[in-house]
Amino acid sequence: GDSVTQTEGLVTLTEGLPVMLNCTYQTIYSNPFLFWYVQHLNESPRLLLKSFTDNKRTEHQGFHATLHKSSSSFHLQKSSAQLSDSALYYCALSDRYNQGKLIFGQGTKLSIKP
């Protein structure tokens, strides 16, 4: 079945350094829908960005990601980390033939230090 794999566990960075969180996926469908959701402490997940177009960069709130079907990847990047970026990040794949339910990766906790 479909699956999503993310950078394991905890990523700790110093403020101002670039961020890259890895996401790869597996699906039999040729046109996948990929999402990044962010969950801050004591909040619920909310959409950060999404993409369905191969090799097209999508951006939101300083973050960007590009869907690469050739490598089944959708890595999340930011040029300069901020303290407020500390959160849990989930990469997700939409199961388009099952009411668009989301198949989440295991989540990556991003911790930004001053």
Add this chain to the structure above:
Amino acid sequence: ETAVFQTPNYHVTQVGNEVSFNCKQTLGHDTMYWYKQDSKKLLKIMFSYNNKQLIVNETVPRRFSPQSSDKAHLNLRIKSVEPEDSAVYLCASRHGGVNAEQFFGPGTRLTVL
């Protein structure tokens, strides 16, 4: 206010009891979901439902059942809770195509003693 609402925020119960959680969305969405977020923060789909079809994730134990009165409500009932059911249960909704954003409620944290 338009959003996804869940009650209760927290619930503590004993093994073997029955519990019910409520979810209501005022966004006018046509598809709703229940997700489980466990202690390791793994997020897994449990159910998805629109006014035509209920889809149950095959790994969900039979003691879990969704209940819907209309497209704005999707409740979750657990017939006889077990310790591994301790988790945060998140309700979400979506409108339009499967590439649309899902909006999550604040969650219900269940602790089974």
